[in-house]
Amino acid sequence: MEVLGTLISIISIIVHIVHKVNQSSYGSDNSRSSYTDTTYQVVHEFTAEEKLENMNIDSLNICYQTAGVDNFSITNARRTLLNHYVQNDFYIDDIIIRQNCMYVKVMHSIPFRGSNKCYGASFSINYMTVNNGVSVYGSKKINDDETQVFKEISQELIKAVS
Incomplete structure (x- = not known):
């Protein structure tokens, strides 16, 4: 029992x-x-201007890396970053070009060599015709780990466009 x-x-x-x-x-x-079926379809495609607003480009005022580059072409740099540049530590989500400036949306991990690329960051790659210089700007970070990641991403971006 x-x-x-x-x-x-x-x-x-x-x-x-x-x-x-x-x-x-x-x-x-x-x-x-009840069962909810969710379909993931694009409702709105952002324009370049809307993407720039979301990148908060006004905050990209800290220079992380500068280098001299001979025969620099912003369209070739864009093509290199999107098509040929493969990096395991981060990937490029989007690029928008405005005159001599390229805005780059990057997905990365913290620490830099981590596998979870869930953090998004924006960078500005500026070409100065006066001295053939290329500078990478990003936003100010308080956390030392984030600052180190931004420096390493900037170095990789400079190497890619050089």
Whole structure:
């Protein structure tokens, strides 16, 4: 008789667990169940101007890296970054060109060599025709780890466009 009571308790626990899992999977409104099908379709395609607003380009005022580059072409630099430049430590999400400036959206991890590239950052690559210089600007970071990551990304961007 004791075995039967234990068996009934185990079965009621299993039924309770299945009921809770079913509620969390499909949602429940008292006696009514519903399932929400979510499709991921593009509702709005951002223009270049809207992307720049989201990048907050006014905050890109800290110079992280500068180098002299002979025969620099901003269109070739863009092509290199998008098509040929492969980096395991970060990837380039988007590039927008304005005159002699290239705005780059980068996805990276902290620390730099980490595998979870869930952090987004914006950089500005500026070409100065007076001295054939290329500078990489980013936003100011308070955290030392983020500052180090920004310096390393800037070095890699300079190497790529040089």
